[in-house]
Amino acid sequence: MAAKTITVTYIEDGGKEHRIAVPEGWSLMEGAVKHLVPGIDADCGGACACATCQVFVDPAWEDKLAPKSDMEETMLDFAPETKPNSRLSCQIAATPDLDGIVLRLPKSQH
Amino acid sequence: MPEKIVIIGAGQAGAQAVQSLRAEGFGGGITLIGEESWPPYQRPPLSKAYLLGQFERPRLFLKPDSFYAEAGCELRLNARARAIHRAERLVEMESGPSIAYDKLLLATGTRVRKLTCPGAELPGVHYLRGIDDVDALQAVFQSGARLAVVGGGYIGLEVAAVAAKRGLDVTVFEAMDRLMARAVSPQLSAFYAAEHAKAGVKLMLRTGVEAIQGTDRVEGIRAGGTVYPADIVLVGIGVLANDDLARVAGLGCEDGIIVDKNARTGDAHIWAAGDCTRHVGHEGHAIRLECVQNAIDQAKHAALAMVGRPKDYSEVPWFWSDQYDLKLQIAGLARPTDMIVQRGDPANRKFAVFHLRDGAVAAVEAVNAAPEYMIGKKLVAEGRRIAPERLADLSVPMKQMAA
Numbered sequence: 001m002a003a004k005t006i007t008v009t010y011i012e013d014g015g016k017e018h019r020i021a022v023p024e025g026w027s028l029m030e031g032a033v034k035h036l037v038p039g040i041d042a043d044c045g046g047a048c049a050c051a052t053c054q055v056f057v058d059p060a061w062e063d064k065l066a067p068k069s070d071m072e073e074t075m076l077d078f079a080p081e082t083k084p085n086s087r088l089s090c091q092i093a094a095t096p097d098l099d100g101i102v103l104r105l106p107k108s109q110h
Numbered sequence: 111m112p113e114k115i116v117i118i119g120a121g122q123a124g125a126q127a128v129q130s131l132r133a134e135g136f137g138g139g140i141t142l143i144g145e146e147s148w149p150p151y152q153r154p155p156l157s158k159a160y161l162l163g164q165f166e167r168p169r170l171f172l173k174p175d176s177f178y179a180e181a182g183c184e185l186r187l188n189a190r191a192r193a194i195h196r197a198e199r200l201v202e203m204e205s206g207p208s209i210a211y212d213k214l215l216l217a218t219g220t221r222v223r224k225l226t227c228p229g230a231e232l233p234g235v236h237y238l239r240g241i242d243d244v245d246a247l248q249a250v251f252q253s254g255a256r257l258a259v260v261g262g263g264y265i266g267l268e269v270a271a272v273a274a275k276r277g278l279d280v281t282v283f284e285a286m287d288r289l290m291a292r293a294v295s296p297q298l299s300a301f302y303a304a305e306h307a308k309a310g311v312k313l314m315l316r317t318g319v320e321a322i323q324g325t326d327r328v329e330g331i332r333a334g335g336t337v338y339p340a341d342i343v344l345v346g347i348g349v350l351a352n353d354d355l356a357r358v359a360g361l362g363c364e365d366g367i368i369v370d371k372n373a374r375t376g377d378a379h380i381w382a383a384g385d386c387t388r389h390v391g392h393e394g395h396a397i398r399l400e401c402v403q404n405a406i407d408q409a410k411h412a413a414l415a416m417v418g419r420p421k422d423y424s425e426v427p428w429f430w431s432d433q434y435d436l437k438l439q440i441a442g443l444a445r446p447t448d449m450i451v452q453r454g455d456p457a458n459r460k461f462a463v464f465h466l467r468d469g470a471v472a473a474v475e476a477v478n479a480a481p482e483y484m485i486g487k488k489l490v491a492e493g494r495r496i497a498p499e500r501l502a503d504l505s506v507p508m509k510q511m512a513a
Binding site for chain 2: 050070
């Protein structure tokens with residue numbers, strides 16, 4: 001496992017918070033799934049093939065993220081109940097400048 | 111006595127079943143039996159990012175180690191079931207005491223089809239199914255090495271793409287007249303053949319392998335009457351359903367364990383899920399699938415049935431493959447007799463092929479084309495009828511097709 005981690009806060013639709021140490025280089029989807037945070041399905045395991053790992057990025061952190069790829073953009077178009085700050089968490093890598101990021105989870109991924 | 115569920119097979123379906131059984135409120139005991147030394151992990155990255163060295167091993171595991179203990183699931187690794195005694199409801203193990211069950215889930219998956227030609231046992235002949243296979247392959251993946259890939263299917267081509275990227279000299283031998291013939295349309299086969307050729311991969315179609323040559327290890331491969339020098343052979347010629355335990359136990363099997371829409375076998379105490387099953391697909395006839403989607407969805411349905419809340423399984427299957435920077439996404443099951451409608455130009459490396467059956471969308475193959483895939487999957491599920499010329503018209507956005 002990578003030595004360095006960043007702290008990511010996942011907030012379930014019901015309000016429950018999970019503060020997780022995610023190894024740098026891992027995706028924020030993996031950080032959630034590997035710690036059993038409910039609300040992220042990630043059926044495809046992070047291949048950007050299923051759009052079941054949607055998160056809402058806290059507005060304070062939106063600018064720090066790398067822009068969406070065309071693939072992510074179009075996959076998100078078809079995810080349920082997206083918002084302007086929706087992202088697919090499998091496409092966001094944990095990097096030092098995201099230490100402390102806050103993500104909210106949708107009610108359902110399907 | 112609390113109820114006891116035993117799951118044979120610690121892969122994607124087995125792990126999903128543990129999660130779903132608990133999510134559905136099952137409060138009894140669960141034992142998960144796996145032959146490998148690893149806890150359940152994802153297989154798709156093995157032939158892609160993991161082989162490329164861009165995805166370290168801890169990321170492969172589906173659950174954290176603590177998951178199984180927290181879920182009250184006894185995880186038995188390096189353990190192999192020898193027989194199922196249905197009358198006694200016991201799983202006999204190759205070593206150690208038998209395990210009693212009230213309900214049994216078979217999630218035994220598949221094993222690779224082995225090459226049977228002369229020389230097939232020589233050191234240097236590799237297969238790709240598990241972590242250990244890839245670790246062994248990686249150890250010999252040196253730039254400049256000559257790699258002969260036997261079989262131009264998903265596994266062979268994904269490995270070829272990684273190998274080309276890592277500087278190996280790659281030749282693919284395929285007995286059929288086109289690549290991925292079992293899985294994709296001729297249009298896709300032609301497109302991928304051109305992409306592999308561009309990357310420097312040599313393709314030998316209609317070329318069956320006759321022998322692996324070498325004295326102490328692989329030195330060459332004889333195919334189509336010609337000997338090609340080779341340092342490494344990777345065989346990807348398909349997989350076989352692990353249905354032996356079920357068959358010997360007297361359960362119905364036919365290239366897979368036969369189950370109904372609730373993942374039930376002919377025995378009221380035994381269910382099966384994932385690659386190892388022959389089940390009634392979304393089109394209403396018996397199929398066997400090899401994909402993550404089926405492992406996950408069928409395991410969820412098995413869990414529902416096992417807790418007494420059966421729900422019919424009829425999801426549209428989906429698949430993906432990563433080769434170079436191309437993401438292939440497929441939904442539905444195409445047939446050779448389908449009418450083919452192409453949307454977009456392959457020259458742009460972004461296009462889709464739709465399969466219409468009696469006017470309705472039956473399958474879609476999308477290359478770097480997420481809207482076509484996502485909307486296409488919906489169209490398949492609904493059996494939507496769309497005029498071919500409209501489907502091919504790029505000025506009509508995919509979103510409007512579904513409206």
